[in-house]
Amino acid sequence: MTSLETDIIDNGKKLIKGTVVLRQKNLNVVGDAVPPSILDTSSVALKLISASKHDGSGKGKIGKQTFLEGKNSPFDVEFEWDRHSMGNPGAFYIENFLQHEFFLVSLTLEDDLHHETINFVCNSWIYNTEKYTTDRIFFANKAYLPSETPAPLVYYRQEELESLRGDGTGERKEWERIYDYDVYNDLGQPDKNDSLARPTLGGSNTLPYPRRGRTGRKPTLKDPEAESRSKFVYIPRDESLNPLKASHSVIKTLNLVSQNDTPRLRALVTLENDEQPEFNTFEDVLLLFNGEPPNDFPIPKVIQASYTAWMSDEEFSREMIAGVNPNVIKKLSEFPPKSKVDSQLYGDNTTTITKEHLEPYMDGINIEQVIQSNRLYILDHHDAIFPYLRKLNETGAKAYASRTILFLQDDGTLKPLAIELSKPHPQGDSFGPVSNVYFPASEGVEASIWLLAKAYVLVNDANYHQLVSHWLNTHATVEPFIIATNRHLSVVHPIHKLLLPHYRNTMNINANARNILINADGIVESTFLLGGYSMQLSADAYKDWNFTEQGLPNDLIKRGVAVEDPASPHGIRLLIEDYPYASDGLEIWAAIKLWVEEYVNFYYKSDAAIVQDIELQAFWKEVVEVGHGDLKSATWWFKMQTRTELIKACTILIWIASALHAAVNFGQYPYGGYIVSRPTKTRRFIPEKGSFEYDELANDYQKTYLRTITPKNDTLQNMATMEALSNHVSDEQYLGHRIEGNLWTSDSEPVEAYKKFGRKLIEIEEKLVQRNNDESLRNRYGPVKMPYTLLHPSSEEGMTFRGIPNSISI
Numbered sequence: 001m002t003s004l005e006t007d008i009i010d011n012g013k014k015l016i017k018g019t020v021v022l023r024q025k026n027l028n029v030v031g032d033a034v035p036p037s038i039l040d041t042s043s044v045a046l047k048l049i050s051a052s053k054h055d056g057s058g059k060g061k062i063g064k065q066t067f068l069e070g071k072n073s074p075f076d077v078e079f080e081w082d083r084h085s086m087g088n089p090g091a092f093y094i095e096n097f098l099q100h101e102f103f104l105v106s107l108t109l110e111d112d113l114h115h116e117t118i119n120f121v122c123n124s125w126i127y128n129t130e131k132y133t134t135d136r137i138f139f140a141n142k143a144y145l146p147s148e149t150p151a152p153l154v155y156y157r158q159e160e161l162e163s164l165r166g167d168g169t170g171e172r173k174e175w176e177r178i179y180d181y182d183v184y185n186d187l188g189q190p191d192k193n194d195s196l197a198r199p200t201l202g203g204s205n206t207l208p209y210p211r212r213g214r215t216g217r218k219p220t221l222k223d224p225e226a227e228s229r230s231k232f233v234y235i236p237r238d239e240s241l242n243p244l245k246a247s248h249s250v251i252k253t254l255n256l257v258s259q260n261d262t263p264r265l266r267a268l269v270t271l272e273n274d275e276q277p278e279f280n281t282f283e284d285v286l287l288l289f290n291g292e293p294p295n296d297f298p299i300p301k302v303i304q305a306s307y308t309a310w311m312s313d314e315e316f317s318r319e320m321i322a323g324v325n326p327n328v329i330k331k332l333s334e335f336p337p338k339s340k341v342d343s344q345l346y347g348d349n350t351t352t353i354t355k356e357h358l359e360p361y362m363d364g365i366n367i368e369q370v371i372q373s374n375r376l377y378i379l380d381h382h383d384a385i386f387p388y389l390r391k392l393n394e395t396g397a398k399a400y401a402s403r404t405i406l407f408l409q410d411d412g413t414l415k416p417l418a419i420e421l422s423k424p425h426p427q428g429d430s431f432g433p434v435s436n437v438y439f440p441a442s443e444g445v446e447a448s449i450w451l452l453a454k455a456y457v458l459v460n461d462a463n464y465h466q467l468v469s470h471w472l473n474t475h476a477t478v479e480p481f482i483i484a485t486n487r488h489l490s491v492v493h494p495i496h497k498l499l500l501p502h503y504r505n506t507m508n509i510n511a512n513a514r515n516i517l518i519n520a521d522g523i524v525e526s527t528f529l530l531g532g533y534s535m536q537l538s539a540d541a542y543k544d545w546n547f548t549e550q551g552l553p554n555d556l557i558k559r560g561v562a563v564e565d566p567a568s569p570h571g572i573r574l575l576i577e578d579y580p581y582a583s584d585g586l587e588i589w590a591a592i593k594l595w596v597e598e599y600v601n602f603y604y605k606s607d608a609a610i611v612q613d614i615e616l617q618a619f620w621k622e623v624v625e626v627g628h629g630d631l632k633s634a635t636w637w638f639k640m641q642t643r644t645e646l647i648k649a650c651t652i653l654i655w656i657a658s659a660l661h662a663a664v665n666f667g668q669y670p671y672g673g674y675i676v677s678r679p680t681k682t683r684r685f686i687p688e689k690g691s692f693e694y695d696e697l698a699n700d701y702q703k704t705y706l707r708t709i710t711p712k713n714d715t716l717q718n719m720a721t722m723e724a725l726s727n728h729v730s731d732e733q734y735l736g737h738r739i740e741g742n743l744w745t746s747d748s749e750p751v752e753a754y755k756k757f758g759r760k761l762i763e764i765e766e767k768l769v770q771r772n773n774d775e776s777l778r779n780r781y782g783p784v785k786m787p788y789t790l791l792h793p794s795s796e797e798g799m800t801f802r803g804i805p806n807s808i809s810i
Contacts, residue, residue, distance in 0.1 A: 013080050014080070014081060014082045014083070015078050015079065015080060015081065016048075016078070016079045016081045016089070016109055016111065017076065017077070017078050017079075017109075017110075018076075018077045018078075018079065018107055018108055018109040018110070019074040019075065019076060019077070019107070019108050020044075020046070020068060020073070020074060020075045020076075020077050020104070020106070020107050021073050021074045021075075021104075021105035021106045021107075022044075022073050022075070022102045022103060022104050022105055022126075023073065023102065023103040023105060024102055024103075042067055042097060043067070043068065043096075043097050043098050044067060044068045044075075044094065044095070044096055044097070044098070044102075045065050045066065045067050045094070045095040045097070046065070046066055046067075046068075046077060046079070046092050046093065046094050046095075046107070047062050047063050047064065047065050047066070047092060047093045048062070048063040048079050048081055048086075048089040048091075048092050049061070049062050049063070049089065049090060049091040049092060049093065049137070049152075049153075049156060050062075050063075050086050050087040050088065050089065050090060050152055051087065051088050051089065051090020051091065051140070051150045051152055051153050052087030052088045052090070052150060052152060053085070053086055053087030053152060054151065054152040058151065058152070058154070058155060059152060059155045059156070060087075060090065060091065060150075060152030060153055060155075060156065061085075061086050061087065061152070062093070063079055063080065063081050063086060063089075064079075064080045066078060066079050066080070073105075077107075079109075087152070088118075089109060089118055089140070090139065090140050090142075090150060090152070090153050091120075091137055091138060091139045091140065091153060091156055092107060092120060092137070092138055093135045093136065093137055094126060094135075094136050094137075094138065095129040095135065095136070096126045096127060096128055096129055096136075097128065097129060098128060099128060100128075101125050101126060101127045101128075101175065102125075102126055103123075103124070103125055103126075104122040104123070104124050104125075104126050104138075105122060105123060106119065106120060106121055106122055106123075106743075107119075107120040107122065107138070108120070118140050119140065119141045119743045119746065120138050120139070120140055120141065121141050121740045121743050121744060122138045123238070123739065123740070124136075124138070124237075124238050125175070125237045125238060125240075127175040127237075131173075131175045131176075132175075133163070134159060134160075134163045137156055137159075137160055139153070139156075139157075139490075139491060139492045140746070141740075141743055141744065141745055141746050142492065142745070142746045142747070143492055143493070143494040143497055143603065143745050143746075143747055143750075144492050144493070144494075145493070145494065145603060145604075145609065145613055146490075146493070146613060146614050146615050147612060147613070149492070153492075157490045157492065160490065160491070161487065161488065161490055161615075163177070163178075164177055164178060164179055164236075164486050164487055165178070165179065165180070165487045166178035166179075166180055168180055168214070169216070170216050171215070171216035171217055171218070171234075172214070172215050172216050172234035173234070174232070174234070174237065175237055176234070176236065176237065177236045177237055177238060178236060179213065179236055179482075179483045179486040179487050180213070180214035180483070180487075181211040181212070181213070181214055181480070181483060181626055181627060182211060182212055182213070182214035182215070182227075183200050183201060183202035183203045183209065183211065183212070184200065184201035184202050184209055184212055184514070184535070185200040185201075185202075185225060185226050185227045186215070186217070186226070186227040186228075186229055186514060186519075187201075187514060187518060187519045187520055187535060188220075188223075188226055188519075188520045189220075189229055189519075189520055190220050190222040190223045190226055191220045191221050191222055191228070194222075195532075196520040196521060197222070197223065197226070197520070198226075198520050198532070198535065199536065200225055200226070201535055201536075201538075201539045202630060203630065204630070205630070207536065207539040208539060208542050208543055208630030208631065209476070209538075209539050209542055209630065210476045210477050210479060210480050210542070210627065210628055210630075211479070211480050211483070211626065211627050211628075211629070212476075212479055212510065212511075212514070213234070213235055213236070213239075213479065213483060213507055213510075213511070215227070215233060215234040216234070217229070217230060217234075229515070229519070231515070233511040233512070233514065233515055234511075235507045235508055235511050236486070236507065239482075239503075239505070239506075239507040239508050240505075240508050249729075250724055250725075250727070250729060250810055251508075251509075251512050253720075253724045254512065254516055254517070254523075254721065254724055254725075255512075255516055257523065257717060257720040257721050257724065258516040258517075258522060258523050258717075260713075260716075260717060262720060263293070263294070264293065264294040264296070264297075264720070265294075265716055265717065265720055267293070267294035268288075268294050268295075268716050269713060269716065276712075277712060277713075278706065278707065278711065278712055279706045279712055279715075280702075280703050280706065281702050281703065281706075282307070282676055282702050282706075284706075285674065285675060285676055285706075285715075286303075286307065286674075288716075288719070297673065297719055297723065298669075298673070298723065298799060299673075300669060300670055300671070300672070300673030300674045300677075301670035301671070301784075301786050301801055302670060302671050302673070302674055302677055302678075302784050302786060303674050303677070303784070304785075304786075305784055305785035305786070306783070306784060306785070309782075309783040309784045309785070310674070310676075310677035310783075310784055311451065311677075312783045313415055313416050313440055314413055314414075314415065314778075314782065314783050315782050315783045315784055316416060316454050316457075316458075317406055317413065317414035317415060317416055318413065318414065318778075318779050318782040318783075319671065319782075320379055320406070320414065321414070321576060321579045321580060321581060321582070321779060322579075322580040322581060322779055322780065322782065322788045323667065323671055324465060324663075324664060324667035324668055324670075324671045324672065324678075325461055325462075325464070325465035325469050325664065326580075326581035326582075326663065326664075327469060327555060327559070327581065327660075327663075327664075328379060328380075328461070328464065328465075328469065328559075329377055329378070329379050329406070329559065329561065330377065330378055330379075330380065330559045330560055330561070331374060331376070331377055331378075331559065331560030331561050331575060332371060332376040332377060332378050332405070332560075333371060333560055334371070335355065335367050335371060335376070336350060336351045336353065336354075337351055337378055337380065337403065338350075339351070339382060339383055340383050341382075341383050341386055341387065344430075345387075345429060345430075346386065346387065346429050346430070346432065346433075347425070347429060347430050347431050347432030347433070348432040349382065349383070349386065349422075349432060349433060351382075351403055351420055351435075352420060352435040352436075352437060353403065353405060353418050353420050353437050355367045357417075357418050357437055357439070358405060358407075358417045358418060361407065361415075361417045361439075361440075362407055362417070363407075363409075363410075370407065374408070374575040375407060375408040376405065376406070376407060376408075377405070377406040377407075377408065377414065377561075377576075378403060378404065378405055378406065379402075379403075379404040379406070379457065379461065380403050380404075381401060381402045381403070381457065381460035381461060381464055382401040382402060382403050382420075382422060383401075384401075384460075384464060384468075384537060384540065384541065385399070385400075385401040385402070385460050385463075385464075385537075386401035386422060386424075386433065387540075388530065388533050388536075388537065389401060389422075389423055389424050390424040390429065391533060392529065392530070392531065392533065393423065393424070395531060395532075396683065397529055397531065397681065397682065397683065398682055398683055398684050398685045398708075399423075399456070399459070399460075399529055399682050400421035400422055400423050400456050400460075400682075400685075401421070401422045401423075401433070401460070402419060402420065402421055402422070402456055402457045402460050403419070403420040403422075404416055404418075404419050404420075404457050405417045405418050405419075405420075408575075408576060411778060412576070412577060412578040412777070412778060412779060413578075413778050413779060414576070414779075415440075416440060416454075417439075417440075418437050418438065418439055419437070419438045419439075419450075419453045419454065419456075419457055420435055420436070420437050420438075421435065421436055421438065421453060421456055421686070422434065422435040423435075423685070436686075438450055438453040438686075444698075445694070445697060445698040445701075448697050448698070448701035448704070448705075449686060449697070451701070451705065452686050452697075452704075452705065452708060453686065455679055455682065455705065455708065455709055456682055456686075458677075458678050458679060459529050459679050459680060459681060459682050459709070460529075462528070462529075462672065462678055462679065462680045463528050463529050463530050463534075463537070463680065464537075465664065466524060466528060466680075467524070467528075467530065467534055467535070467537050467538045467541070468537070468538055468541040469664050470661075470664045470665060471513070471518065471538060472538045472541055472542060472545070473545070473550065473656070473660070473664075474656055474657070474660055474661040474664065474665075474808050475506065475509070475510050475513065475661075475808055476510070476538070476542075477545065477547075477550070477628075477656065478503075478506055478653070478656055478657055478808060479506060479507060479510055479627075480623055480626070480627025480628055481499075481503075481623055481627065481653055482503045482506060482507055483507075483627060484619050484620075484622045484623045484626075484627050485499055485500075485503070485619060487619075487622065488615050488618040488619035488622060489615050489616070489619050490615060493615055493616075494599070494600075494602075494603040494745075494750075495616060495619075495646075495650065497744060497745055498596070498599055498600075498650060499650065499653065499654070500744075501733060501738050501739070501806040501807065502653065502654050502657040502658060502806050502807045503657070503807055504733060504739075504806060504807040504809055505807060505808075505809040505810075506657070506807055506808040506809065509808065509809065509810055517721075518534065518535055520532065523717060523718075523721050526714060526717065527680055527681070527710065527714040527715075527717055527718040527721070528680045528681065528718075529680060529681045529682065542630075542631075545631065546634070546636050547628070547636070547637065547638075547649075547652065548636050548637075548638070548648070548652070549636075550652050550655070550656055550660070551589070551648070551651060551652040551655055552582070552585045552586060552589045552655060552659075552660075553570070553571070553572050553586070553589065556572060556574070556582055557572075560575070561574065561575055561576055561579065561582065562574050562575060562582065563575065569586070570586045570587075570589070570590045572586060578777045578778065578779040578780065579779070580771075580777075580779055580780050580788035581663055581788070581790075581791070583771070584768050584771070584788065584790075584791040585659060585663065585791055587764045587767065587768070587791075588655075588658075588659045588735075588761075588764065588791055588793070588804065589651070589655055589659070591757060591760045591761060591764060592651050592654050592655055592658075592659075592735075592757075593647070593651045594757070594760070595753060595754065595756075595757035595760075596647050596650045596651045596654065597647050598750075598753040599750055599753060599754075600643055600646055600647050600650065601643065602747070602749055602750055602753070604643050604646070606643075607641065607642040607643055609643075610640065610641060610642060610643055610645070610646055611641055616640065616646070617640065620638070620640040620649075624637050657806070657807050657808055658735050658804050658805065658806055658807065659735070659791060659804050661805075661807075661808045662790060662791065662803065662804040662805060663790050663791060665725060665726070665810070666726050666728070666790055666799075666800075666801065666802070666803065667726070667790050667801060668722040668725055668726045669719070669722040669723045669725070669726035669799060670726065670786070670799070670801045672718075672722055673719055673722055673723065673726075675709065675710050675715040675718065675719065676705070676706070676709070679709035679710045680709075680710045680714070680718055681709060681710040681711070681714060682708055682709060683707070683708060683709070683711065684704075684707060684708040687704070723799070725810055726799050726801075727797075727798055727799045727810075728795050728796070728797055728798060728799075728800060728803050728805070729797065729809075729810070730797045732795070732797070732803070732805050732809065733805060733806045733807070733809075734793060734794060734795065734803060734804060734805055734806065735761060735793050735804040735805070735806055736754075736757055736758035736761040736762075736793060737758065737806070738754070738806075742755075761793040761794075762793075762794075764793065765792050765793050765794060768789070768791065768792055769792075772787040772788065772789070789801055789802040790802060791804065792804075
């Protein structure tokens with residue numbers, strides 16, 4: 001950094017010197033030269049604003065305009081500023097007179113005379129000044145509760161928030177920074193084709209949903225309630241990725257994948273159409289990996305040690321607690337399990353699995369004893385899937401709702417006891433489902449039937465994972481918090497500073513998801529079983545969403561897989577002791593909670609300070625009543641009256657954005673890249689004895705299996721998508737690190753507490769490595785020899801099957 005000083009120059013003017021760091025659009029090196037036109041001394045202007053002297057109206061005094069000096073970033077800048085009359089700088093205005101935008105990183109003022117450095121961390125796009133209705137302002141990195149804001153800065157703090165809220169009208173433009181809400185009414189394209197119309201999600205009791213960012217695009221011609229679509233989807237400008245090339249490439253890749261337009265997909269899809277439209281053997285699928293282009297997909301981790309270990313019952317069960325969807329399995333506390341499906345619409349959906357089905361496989365223990373000893377579990381994809389089956393099975397899919405009953409063995413592993421597959425009654429829904437129960441088998445056609453039964457379970461799990469565990473419970477539910485934070489918590493608010501790294505790029509990836517992943521006929525609808533009903537399933541699940549249950553301890557307790565126990569680490573005792581996701585997650589959860597406690601208690605000295613914080617109260621009120629407004633009547637919402645409530649809310653939010661998303665995202669390709677082991681569609685029912693398909697299964701189970709699951713072209717597109725989503729980009733920010741380094745706040749105690757948090761995460765990672773080396777913990781690596789590392793905090797670039805980014809950035 002250039003040495004800066006305050007001095008008195010010959011003409012008697014007092015100067016304060018500084019440096020400005022900025023980047024040109026799309027350049028990724030801090031020192032890159034900016035366009036020649038910026039060398040014009042009148043291209044970029046700045047004015048300091050006082051935090052301690054007002055102008056007579058109560059607003060901080062504004063200094064004289066000055067301009068950047070130099071040819072490359074960082075640029076020098078000199079301000080005419082008399083401390084005696086102007087006080088201490090606390091903010092600054094910046095104006096861009098160039099025709100193109102640039103990315104403003106920071107302004108640093110250093111007063112050697114007073115031994116003081118003032119840091120302004122900006123990280124914001126600056127467009128031509130004529131684009132803005134109010135001047136662009138940035139504040140020094142000191143955090144203030146609203147009541148503690150220096151009086152000369154109060155007006156500027158409030159004005160900036162008002163400019164970010166906008167007035168709720170008009171179509172948003174690329175350069176704008178306005179945060180506002182809208183429903184999900186932009187997924188369909190009714191003007192293009194009636195079959196591409198999709199219902200609005202949000203704003204109703206039948207299809208409730210979290211709100212997304214408002215774009216203000218025009219309504220469609222056929223449906224005035226639907227928003228028209230465009231390639232450009234507005235997000236507030238600073239929600240776009242910072243100008244590093246690596247991050248943008250992921251979005252570009254997904255766009256190409258959605259059109260089968262990557263070089264690899266173009267070649268493979270052409271081959272499929274011309275030569276082999278289907279896979280015939282598992283070996284055909286394996287030929288896609290690690291060969292010459294285009295057959296150069298990376299080999300998924302699940303088959304790196306063995307091509308067949310995924311077929312074992314132990315691995316099938318293990319992935320329910322250490323796979324990509326590890327937070328759905330529940331303990332059975334009563335038998336038979338009850339269904340919540342509306343019996344008036346869908347008849348009696350009580351399970352057909354009986355005690356007599358299960359007890360022969362339970363090591364001589366009866367059902368009551370097994371339940372009492374916490375050893376009976378269920379992966380239940382019946383109620384979520386069943387209401388959609390009749391529609392799905394009329395469209396070419398052939399699907400079942402499923403219940404899988406599992407037994408916790410003495411060695412700590414789970415084994416499946418039975419799978420129930422249910423489909424609608426041919427005479428009508430009111431007759432209830434037609435169900436069959438399947439049991440483990442290892443020989444003959446029965447083994448092939450059992451493998452197929454597991455495939456239907458895996459398809460349901462893959463769909464529920466993508467639409468609920470992943471998209472809804474992380475991406476969609478976090479976005480309203482981002483919007484409300486920017487509308488009501490000033491950038492100098494301590495809670496804004498706490499949450500900011502956990503919002504990075506989320507609105508951007510969500511907007512792109514609405515355009516290419518979850519839209520009508522997008523990648524998810526095209527390659528997953530639920531097809532055009534995908535997002536409706538997600539909305540159904542949102543009816544039961546509860547923010548307070550998204551934190552890991554409450555989630556585990558709700559699912560019955562853990563109980564409160566003050567004597568256990570973290571106050572939670574796992575009933576499945578070797579539960580990799582839960583045991584690793586509790587370590588991360590506890591570290592986040594401790595960090596948040598220290599931070600909140602530094603700024604809020606009492607519960608009264610929570611109640612009196614007008615920005616915090618406005619933020620929380622809007623999250624509940626608008627952002628998640630369809631659930632505003634729920635009684636479980638925090639009232640936000642105490643420090644404890646604020647600590648819980650922030651811990652849950654940080655957990656969702658970081659560790660939870662990492663757990664359900666970065667294992668997608670490592671577990672699902674081999675479509676045979678985790679299919680996303682089924683196209684045939686289980687063959688009945690005596691049928692041609694049954695004989696085919698007996699003679700060639702691989703061919704029948706492959707004709708039943710995801711077809712080849714969908715497989716290729718799905719693999720390419722999962723590969724892109726499972727990679728860490730080079731500029732990723734991981735838990736325990738901030739893009740601003742130590743300059744995110746000038747308060748030393750929070751900075752030190754955050755460093756301690758980072759050191760704790762390093763300790764945790766070392767502990768998790770040791771766990772994976774413990775061969776007595778069989779669920780940590782399983783038959784596929786795939787140690788559970790998804791919650792290891794650190795990672796390098798690429799597909800590493802580890803690493804917890806701060807935010808939902810992909």
